[in-house]
Amino acid sequence: MPHLTVHVLESDLAGRETALIEKLTDAVVTVYGEWARGIVDVRLIGLPPGRWGIGGTPAQAPSPSVTFGIREAAFSRPDADEIVAGLVTAVTEAVVGVFGERVRSDVTVELVGSPAGRTGAGGAVVTS
Structure with a gap:
């Protein structure tokens, strides 16, 4: 299951939650296919001003940061480079579609791989 956690200033996020969830889900579907739509998990974390620092000082207008949880096996596929670039x-x-061009140059997307057997769902270890 693709998990996306987005950190963004609360003031930038307010009122854009639904649009961001929809666009991020659509983004995953463009890479994985329509079958993935129902399993995309998006979590939005709005931070108050002063609670996000860059370079040792509170950031004035940081671009959103996305952590994308993905099965580690995806990085071993023959098409891994294309999957990573596409995501x-x-x-x-x-x-950018939700927050505008001002955020493009500093948007971060970090793909984090989970090895099989290192996560659980419903109280059971997921092995595939």
């Missing part, structure tokens, strides 16, 4: 591009475009 980074599609997720960035989704964020």
Whole structure:
């Protein structure tokens, strides 16, 4: 299941939640296909001003940061480079589509791989 956690200033997020969830889900679907739509998990974390720092000082207008949880096996596929590039591009475009061009150059998308057997759902370890 693709998990996307987005950190963004609360003031930038307010009123844009639904649009961001929809666009991020669509972004994943453009790479994985329509079958993935129902399993995309998006979590939005709005931070108050002063609670996000860059370079040792509170950030004035940070661009959203996306952590994308993905099965580690995806990085071993023959098409892994295309999957990674496609996800980074599609997720960035989704964020820019909601917040505007001002955020593009600093949007971060971090793909984090989970090895099989290292996560659980419903109280059971997921092995595939």
